Amino acid sequence: MQVTKEKDRLVVPNRPVIPFIEGDGIGKEITPHVRRIVDAAVDRSYSGKRKITWQEVLAGEKAFNEVGTWLPVETLEAFRTHLIGIKGPLTTPVGEGIRSLNVALRQELDLYVCLRPVRWFKGVATPLLHPDKVRVAIFRENTEDIYAGIEWAAGTPELKKVLTFLREEMSVTKIRFPETSSLGVKPVSVEGTERLVRAAIQYALQHRLPSVTLVHKGNIMKFTEGGFKKWGYALAEREFPDHTFTEHTFNRVKEERGLEAAVEAYNRAVTSGKVFIKDVIADAFLQNTLLKPEEYSVIATLNLNGDYISDQLAAMVGGIGIAPGANINYQTGHAIFEATHGTAPDIVGAGKANPCSMLLSGVMMLEYMGWEEAGGRITASLESLFSQGYATADLARFMEEGKELSTSEFSSKVIENL
Ligand code: ATP
Numbered sequence: 114m115q116v117t118k119e120k121d122r123l124v125v126p127n128r129p130v131i132p133f134i135e136g137d138g139i140g141k142e143i144t145p146h147v148r149r150i151v152d153a154a155v156d157r158s159y160s161g162k163r164k165i166t167w168q169e170v171l172a173g174e175k176a177f178n179e180v181g182t183w184l185p186v187e188t189l190e191a192f193r194t195h196l197i198g199i200k201g202p203l204t205t206p207v208g209e210g211i212r213s214l215n216v217a218l219r220q221e222l223d224l225y226v227c228l229r230p231v232r233w234f235k236g237v238a239t240p241l242l243h244p245d246k247v248r249v250a251i252f253r254e255n256t257e258d259i260y261a262g263i264e265w266a267a268g269t270p271e272l273k274k275v276l277t278f279l280r281e282e283m284s285v286t287k288i289r290f291p292e293t294s295s296l297g298v299k300p301v302s303v304e305g306t307e308r309l310v311r312a313a314i315q316y317a318l319q320h321r322l323p324s325v326t327l328v329h330k331g332n333i334m335k336f337t338e339g340g341f342k343k344w345g346y347a348l349a350e351r352e353f354p355d356h357t358f359t360e361h362t363f364n365r366v367k368e369e370r371g372l373e374a375a376v377e378a379y380n381r382a383v384t385s386g387k388v389f390i391k392d393v394i395a396d397a398f399l400q401n402t403l404l405k406p407e408e409y410s411v412i413a414t415l416n417l418n419g420d421y422i423s424d425q426l427a428a429m430v431g432g433i434g435i436a437p438g439a440n441i442n443y444q445t446g447h448a449i450f451e452a453t454h455g456t457a458p459d460i461v462g463a464g465k466a467n468p469c470s471m472l473l474s475g476v477m478m479l480e481y482m483g484w485e486e487a488g489g490r491i492t493a494s495l496e497s498l499f500s501q502g503y504a505t506a507d508l509a510r511f512m513e514e515g516k517e518l519s520t521s522e523f524s525s526k527v528i529e530n531l
Pocket residue numbers: 139202203204434454455456457458459460465466467468469470507
């Protein structure tokens with residue numbers, strides 16, 4: 114049975130087919146355990162009424178060795194058909210005309226949101242005094258910005274052409290060293306911004322979260338990052354007037370009727386369950402995440418900012434090795450859940466691979482499917498194990514009373530604790 118999308122709703126049958134990519138390197142070691150744990154959690158939650166039918170699809174080295182291509186069309190077709198899938202880490206082929214398999218998958222399915230939830234697990238070593246205050250969901254725009262890959266290398270004929278255009282037709286005189294500069298293009302659109310910000314606001318409403326923060330560098334890049342901020346606010350005010358209260362409105366009330374009236378309007382809005390939409394410049398945001406992380410809940414940001422922010426926040430809770438991620442198109446319903454780390458060639462075969470990044474992305478998948486109970490069981494099991502010091506080597510060695518387990522020992526303990 115297929116997962117399908119009907120209007121605004123995902124329709125998930127009780128026995129959905131879910132394609133999975135095993136992944137390269139430690140992918141082979143973690144993926145079977147992730148499936149085993151997810152199956153056990155589903156079984157325990159729904160007493161056999163629901164069950165995932167896993168369908169392996171090929172990508173990466175395994176695909177290359179078996180069928181001679183890194184990303185077979187059948188794999189893309191399976192994700193297209195079944196809407197939802199999960200993948201282990203993939204090696205990037207060198208010189209095969211594909212920049213990265215991950216990027217290719219995202220582009221093919223137009224997965225415009227990169228969602229990275231960040232939270233702390235009690236017991237996991239962290240550089241913060243109060244890591245429990247960090248609980249955010251980062252919505253990173255996944256298709257635009259300088260990641261579009263439109264750039265020209267210094268000294269090439271293409272660059273000269275662009276430079277001539279800029280100088281002669283656009284009167285650009287500000288390039289400091291034109292003869293030796295490379296140039297890149299940063300596209301940021303109304304549609305791209307709106308679909309990302311819309312997804313972030315809907316997520317906040319669904320999860321009853323207090324705020325969405327637009328993180329940008331609009332003070333410097335007025336039309337691209339500044340556009341993101343402007344279009345983000347406009348979308349909130351146009352599409353969610355009854356469910357949001359924006360910093361814009363706060364400032365307008367303050368100007369017209371004074372601070373007290375603005376604070377009163379804000380309090381009224383938040384107590385009635387409205388989501389507060391605010392913005393912050395990216396550098397101030399990074400400082401604030403360390404100084405007052407409790408002020409942030411859902412983050413909506415552009416592609417490059419999102420890259421830095423995701424890793425910084427994950428590192429703050431000691432979770433860089435276990436951070437899950439998903440690439441989602443909320444309009445079509447397509448979503449690929451994935452481990453955020455690489456193939457870790459240095460520990461392949463040593464039984465040391467930590468399955469938690471992929472496992473927690475499996476939890477995100479279960480939540481996306483509406484199978485929250487199964488996802489919740491896995492999260493609770495991990496909370497309990499980490500707080501007792503049980504973990505794979507990468508985490509156990511930094512825990513105060515860490516008890517190191519192999520990949521399969523740890524996975525079995527997760528199942529025992531479900
Ligand atoms: P790739 O080239 O595929 O990106 P990499 O080794 O350069 O691989 P990562 O795979 O992210 O990058 O690994 C960085 C470090 O983190 C390595 O030392 C690796 O052993 C460790 N590591 C990454 N993922 C895990 C994991 N799931 N469990 C344990 N250690 C991990």
